[in-house]
Amino acid sequence: MRTIALAGPVDLEGWRAAARGLLAQGVPPDEAHWRVGGEPDLFAGAMEPAAPPPSPQAPAFSVPRAFMDMAALVACHADEGRFALLYRLLWRLRGDRDLLGRSTDDDVFRANAMAKTIRRERHKMEAFVRFREIADAEGALYVAWFEPEHHIVELTAPFFVRRFASMRWSILTPRVSAYWNMQDLRFGPGARQSDAPGEDRLEAHWLTYYASIFNPARLKIGAMKSEMPMRYWKNLPESALIAPLVREASRRAADMIAAQPTPEPRRAQIILDRMKKAAAQPVAAKPAAGHNALAGVREEAAGCRRCPLWANATQTVFGAGPTHADIMFVGEQPGDQEDLSGEPFVGPAGRLLDQALAEAGIDRARAYVTNAVKHFKHEPRGKRRLHKSPNAGEIQACRWWIEQELPLVQPKLVVALGATALYSLTGLRSGLLKMRGTMAASELAGEVFVTVHPSSILRAGEGRADAYADFVRDLRKAKAALARA
Amino acid sequence: MAAPDLKSRLAILADAAKYDASCASSGSNKRDSRSGGIGSTEGMGICHSYAPDGRCISLLKILLTNHCVYDCLYCVNRVSSDTPRARFTPEEVVDLTLGFYRRNYIEGLFLSSGVVKSPDHTMEQIIRVARLLRETHGFRGYIHLKTIPDADPALVQEAGLWADRLSVNVELPVEKSLAEYAPQKNAGTIRRAMGGLRLRIEEAREEKKRTRRAPQFAPAGQSTQMIVGADAASDLDILRASSTLYGSYDLKRVYYSAFSPIPGAGAKLPPVKPPLMREHRLYQADWLYRFYGFSVEDIAQGAQAGSGMLPLDMDPKLAWALANRALFPLDVNSATREQLLRVPGLGVKSVNEILRLRRLQGLRIADVTRLARSRESFKPFIVTNDWRPGATLDSAALPRKLASAPQQLSLF
Numbered sequence: 001m002r003t004i005a006l007a008g009p010v011d012l013e014g015w016r017a018a019a020r021g022l023l024a025q026g027v028p029p030d031e032a033h034w035r036v037g038g039e040p041d042l043f044a045g046a047m048e049p050a051a052p053p054p055s056p057q058a059p060a061f062s063v064p065r066a067f068m069d070m071a072a073l074v075a076c077h078a079d080e081g082r083f084a085l086l087y088r089l090l091w092r093l094r095g096d097r098d099l100l101g102r103s104t105d106d107d108v109f110r111a112n113a114m115a116k117t118i119r120r121e122r123h124k125m126e127a128f129v130r131f132r133e134i135a136d137a138e139g140a141l142y143v144a145w146f147e148p149e150h151h152i153v154e155l156t157a158p159f160f161v162r163r164f165a166s167m168r169w170s171i172l173t174p175r176v177s178a179y180w181n182m183q184d185l186r187f188g189p190g191a192r193q194s195d196a197p198g199e200d201r202l203e204a205h206w207l208t209y210y211a212s213i214f215n216p217a218r219l220k221i222g223a224m225k226s227e228m229p230m231r232y233w234k235n236l237p238e239s240a241l242i243a244p245l246v247r248e249a250s251r252r253a254a255d256m257i258a259a260q261p262t263p264e265p266r267r268a269q270i271i272l273d274r275m276k277k278a279a280a281q282p283v284a285a286k287p288a289a290g291h292n293a294l295a296g297v298r299e300e301a302a303g304c305r306r307c308p309l310w311a312n313a314t315q316t317v318f319g320a321g322p323t324h325a326d327i328m329f330v331g332e333q334p335g336d337q338e339d340l341s342g343e344p345f346v347g348p349a350g351r352l353l354d355q356a357l358a359e360a361g362i363d364r365a366r367a368y369v370t371n372a373v374k375h376f377k378h379e380p381r382g383k384r385r386l387h388k389s390p391n392a393g394e395i396q397a398c399r400w401w402i403e404q405e406l407p408l409v410q411p412k413l414v415v416a417l418g419a420t421a422l423y424s425l426t427g428l429r430s431g432l433l434k435m436r437g438t439m440a441a442s443e444l445a446g447e448v449f450v451t452v453h454p455s456s457i458l459r460a461g462e463g464r465a466d467a468y469a470d471f472v473r474d475l476r477k478a479k480a481a482l483a484r485a
Numbered sequence: 486m487a488a489p490d491l492k493s494r495l496a497i498l499a500d501a502a503k504y505d506a507s508c509a510s511s512g513s514n515k516r517d518s519r520s521g522g523i524g525s526t527e528g529m530g531i532c533h534s535y536a537p538d539g540r541c542i543s544l545l546k547i548l549l550t551n552h553c554v555y556d557c558l559y560c561v562n563r564v565s566s567d568t569p570r571a572r573f574t575p576e577e578v579v580d581l582t583l584g585f586y587r588r589n590y591i592e593g594l595f596l597s598s599g600v601v602k603s604p605d606h607t608m609e610q611i612i613r614v615a616r617l618l619r620e621t622h623g624f625r626g627y628i629h630l631k632t633i634p635d636a637d638p639a640l641v642q643e644a645g646l647w648a649d650r651l652s653v654n655v656e657l658p659v660e661k662s663l664a665e666y667a668p669q670k671n672a673g674t675i676r677r678a679m680g681g682l683r684l685r686i687e688e689a690r691e692e693k694k695r696t697r698r699a700p701q702f703a704p705a706g707q708s709t710q711m712i713v714g715a716d717a718a719s720d721l722d723i724l725r726a727s728s729t730l731y732g733s734y735d736l737k738r739v740y741y742s743a744f745s746p747i748p749g750a751g752a753k754l755p756p757v758k759p760p761l762m763r764e765h766r767l768y769q770a771d772w773l774y775r776f777y778g779f780s781v782e783d784i785a786q787g788a789q790a791g792s793g794m795l796p797l798d799m800d801p802k803l804a805w806a807l808a809n810r811a812l813f814p815l816d817v818n819s820a821t822r823e824q825l826l827r828v829p830g831l832g833v834k835s836v837n838e839i840l841r842l843r844r845l846q847g848l849r850i851a852d853v854t855r856l857a858r859s860r861e862s863f864k865p866f867i868v869t870n871d872w873r874p875g876a877t878l879d880s881a882a883l884p885r886k887l888a889s890a891p892q893q894l895s896l897f
Contacts, residue, residue, distance in 0.1 A: 098845050101841060101842065101844075101845050102842065102845060102846065103838055103841070103842055103855075103856065104842065104851070104852040104855045104856060109855060123529075123531070126531055127531045127532055127533050127534075128533070128534075129589050130588060130589060130590070131587065131588045131589050132588070133587070133588070142587060142588070144589070159525075159527075161519070162517035162518065162519060162525045162527075163517060163518060163523075163524060163525040164518065164523065164587070165517065165518040165519045165523075166518055166521070166522065166523050167523070167587060200588065202584045202585065202588060203588075204492065205491070205492055205495060205581070205584075205585075206585060206588070206590050208492050208495050208496050208499075209495060209499050209545065209585075209590075210534065210536065210542065211496075212495070212496045212497075212499035212500040212503070213499045213500075213502070213503045213536060213540075213542060213546060214503070214536040214537060214538055215503050215504075215536075215538045215540075215745055216538075217745045217746050217758060217759055218538045218539075218540075218743065218745060218759050218761055219537055219538060220537070220538055220539030220540075220761070221537055221539070222539070223535070223539025224535040224536065224537050224538075224539050227532065227535050227539075227541065228534065228535040236534065238534055242537055245536075245537050246537050249537065253746065253758065256746040256747065256748055256750070257746045257756045257757065257758070258756075259748065259749070259750070261749070261750060261751055261752045262566075262567045262749040263567070264565040264567070265565070265566075265567050267564075268556070268564045268565040271554050271564050272556060272564060272565075275554060275669065302673075303673075311660070312729045312733075313676075314673075314676045314677055314679075314680040314733060315673060315676065315677050315680070337684070339680065339733070340680035340681070340683055340684050340733075340734075341680070341681075341684055342677070342680075378732070378733075379732075380728040380729050380731065380732035380733075380780075380781070381732065381780075382732070382774070382775070382778075383731055383732065383735065383775070384732055385729070385732035385733055
């Protein structure tokens with residue numbers, strides 16, 4: 001049996017040097033006995049004298065990075081067997097490089113569980129340290145008393161440096177204390193609770209907050225205890241309130257449920273009347289013709305419920321552009337971006353349309369753009385929503401708004417972009433590709449120029465360049481048709 | 486009239502804020518105070534305490550004032566309630582936040598407010614608190630601001646410069662209920678506000694990719710809350726609404742808040758204990774479509790026919806699996822990740838560990854038990870090298886065997 005004495009409970013470097021030596025000498029795990037300074041030793045007295053730590057010059061043995069990360073956590077565990085476990089894992093790793101992936105192996109499982117315990121304990125220390133403010137000659141000083149179950153003070157102190165770099169603070173614990181003077185982090189000997197201040201000027205406010213944020217109608221004590229185990233309570237000032245809050249909770253909840261509705265305070269009616277009056281104020285006289293009439297229709301459309309699509313959409317996306325535009329483009333329906341912003345053709349298809357119009361020599365700023373359907377139809381898919389084509393009923397219901405827009409804008413040329421617009425404007429349910437680049441008869445607009453929707457180009461994959469060129473060619477024809485109109 | 490002291494106002498304005506379920510302090514960018522100021526956020530939120538209601542206390546969650554001109558029936562602060570009223574000055578909130586933060590009581594501030602004078606005025610006051618904290622005091626902790634949907638979009642834009650997270654509450658899952666219970670609120674306005682936030686958050690994220698100096702805008706995103714059990718909406722109504730919200734506005738979270746009796750309630754509200762188990766099942770279903778590849782219509786297969794309610798005595802994944810027994814048992818040594826995620830009792834972490842382990846070795850039932858760390862509800866649904874469920878999967882008694890006794894969550 002070889003005994004290795006480590007300097008202290010978190011002496012990972014000492015363990016590492018010794019383990020390297022033991023491996024080099026081929027000492028199997030059950031012949032190595034690890035002792036930690038300051039911890040009780042089960043074998044004390046029955047042992048041969050401690051062997052000197054093996055030479056640190058022993059050949060290096062490469063281990064997976066994940067092992068050292070885990071070892072750094074496991075070393076902080078209070079379990080006396082932690083260094084023996086780490087050495088056993090190291091020993092076994094030589095013969096099985098995949099060992100750490102065997103998560104149900106007894107040693108691996110135990111080490112992972114210990115690492116998890118330490119991560120949790122560190123997290124709880126970050127949460128449950130409570131500073132009390134005192135003052136000395138240099139100003140304010142924040143002091144906490146904390147009793148961790150594992151050796152995590154050195155591991156956790158840097159968190160408090162990052163968070164409270166501009167404060168002087170000390171965290172006192174039974175084994176070791178951490179001090180930050182706004183420049184250096186130092187560790188010193190353990191302390192006693194009486195070394196820490198016993199009160200703080202804001203603690204009563206904190207207790208008031210704790211008591212007030214608690215909802216007595218939803219008592220869930222088990223959930224509280226599993227996240228805030230009782231062993232932490234003794235150093236949490238608010239824990240003194242838990243028993244009385246729990247005791248009174250059911251009575252308070254029952255009282256609320258039993259209480260009769262209370263009468264309204266007098267000022268309520270005054271405020272409500274004032275708000276009603278403000279809401280009833282006429283906004284502006286109803287517009288009569290031209291520009292104002294279009295604005296009026298737009299306002300009406302904002303509340304449209306002619307089909308069920310409004311329910312899952314953000315808003316109605318009405319047409320946009322100069323009131324008496326020469327050319328009017330009718331697309332399918334708003335997409336994701338249009339639905340959010342309320343403007344038509346601002347998403348990827350809209351940008352493509354802009355580009356194609358510029359190439360075809362059509363001034364986008366002088367065109368009126370709108371859609372056959374004015375709400376975005378979609379279905380949720382995980383964290384996104386997928387476009388769904390509107391059906392015939394929805395297109396027909398929304399034709400009402402195109403019928404309003406056409407006579408108010410009075411464009412010289414209407415361009416149907418894609419099958420939905422073609423159906424809305426002409427009633428034709430097929431033949432888009434045969435008709436593209438030509439005029440089709442329309443009940444609503446007399447005649448419309450037919451082409452594809454720009455989103456079909458985005459979906460064209462490898463044929464995208466050709467599809468785009470065809471689209472621009474159509475738009476040039478539309479420009480020529482406009483000149484003739 | 487002299488203002489009551491700070492402590493009694495804190496009692497009123499914390500009490501008034503407690504019906505907002507969110508207390509998250511996670512998901513923001515990493516920053517700390519080593520280069521100045523005070524505070525840090527490191528990605529993971531920290532719960533500094535827990536109240537006996539089992540809820541995490543991470544942020545100082547208060548209202549700036551509980552005076553309110555709105556008359557939302559479910560709200561303790563509605564204009565027609567006779568609850569005691571109070572207000573803080575922005576400077577008082579700043580001092581309290583910093584004082585609590587220095588003592589490590591909190592991760593930061595969640596500030597909301599009743600609507601006073603006008604939505605714009607209220608929003609300006611909220612912004613002022615956040616700006617003082619960030620600019621005057623170099624505060625680097627977490628700030629969550631409630632935005633008022635009717636406020637000027639320019640003010641919401643400014644709020645996002647100081648806040649980690651913004652939220653707008655949809656309050657009730659269906660529009661009809663909102664009109665009935667919150668007559669001055671408008672579902673369209675609320676949705677437009679959330680749509681505008683998503684656009685701005687994504688724009689800022691793009692700018693940040695181009696230049697690190699671009700200003701941040703709500704780096705921890707947006708969330709919302711709806712109240713469960715105040716109106717007649719079913720679980721499926723609620724889940725359809727929330728899945729649409731997630732998809733439409735890229736929400737980090739939808740919080741479901743079991744309607745809880747309030748002091749001085751109006752006559753229209755159900756005078757009952759909050760439906761905590763129902764709330765719990767909704768969260769489980771929410772997880773299923775965010776992390777487990779379920780659609781709401783999948784979840785609907787496990788709901789009670791007709792009522793649209795999820796069963797209370799088993800989790801929604803188990804309910805789905807019992808309605809789809811023909812898809813089981815699955816061999817954990819060969820099933821796909823998508824399939825394994827549908828096995829009752831196996832969480833995302835367990836599934837990932839199963840996939841990792843099975844690349845090295847065949848799995849026995851003891852391995853799965855170790856990795857699942859749960860009650861063994863997965864046993865009838867899987868096959869391993871040394872385990873077959875036999876006829877249990879088809880047994881009519883299986884639902885009864887796997888269902889938990891109706892739990893009274895409030896027992897000590």
